Amino acid sequence: MVKIRSRRFKILQSQISVEKMCEPIEAINLLKSGPKAKFSETFEVHCCLDLNTKYSDQQLRASVVLPKGTGKRTKIAVITNEAEVNKIKNFGVDIVGSKDLVESIANGFLEFDQLLTTPDMMPVIAKVGKILGPRGLMPSPKSGSVTSDIYNAIQEFKKGKLEYRTDKSGIVHSIIGKIDFTAEDLLNNLIAIKKSIDQNRPNGAKGKYWKNMYLCTTMSPAIKIDFNKLQELEKNYGQN
Structure with a gap:
């Protein structure tokens, strides 16, 4: 054609x-x-x-x-442990969750542009790797989307990372x-x-x-x- x-x-x-x-x-x-x-x-x-x-x-x-x-607003999602969820919500992040957010992703929820997480949550996130990977959303230490300093990562991606x-x-x-x-x-x-x-x-x-x-x-x-x-x-x- x-x-x-x-x-x-x-x-x-x-x-x-x-x-x-x-x-x-x-x-x-x-x-x-x-x-x-x-x-x-x-x-x-x-x-x-x-x-x-x-x-x-x-x-x-x-x-x-x-x-x-x-020049565009990046919709950020963060998966972290339960103890940090409320703190990160107060940091101005669009979507924050723990195992519940992983479950939502498994059920088809993908309304975000960038997914950030901490190293301790990677074994849980691996369960939805086949969903995230093909869409370029799987977090990776190489790209800075898997980090212990989650607050700094949030700021960087908001600024244009x-x-x-x-x-x-x-x-x-x-x-x-x-x-x-x-x-x-x-x-x-x-x-x-x-x-x-x-x-x-x-x-x-x-x-x-x-x-x-x-x-x-x-x-x-x-x-x-x-x-x-x-x-x-x-x-x-x-x-x-």
């Missing part, structure tokens, strides 16, 4: 050369200047890495705090903000993602790590980023 593209998609596509790589700020400004959708689009980055994710030592899963935030991981093709898909962010703020967040992926390079990754990087918005075609220019910016760009 032929996919029907919107008029605004075609306008943006006509402005983008498939062969040409754009400097990061040029790509951001081009996407921001295109025809506007009827909602606040999200800026997305797609990072193509030279990883074979069928091997466990080439799988990447980590988290990063975007210095300029995500997000998890990312490679898909089966070795690609990391992430957001870097909203279309109404300034170009500088979007660039700050893009550099933060790039740095985090470098810092969390899997032990099994050999040779060339990065293949390509693409930027797009929710409804736009993708623009290939000049990776060398991004690396130059990373050395000099302050996260203000």
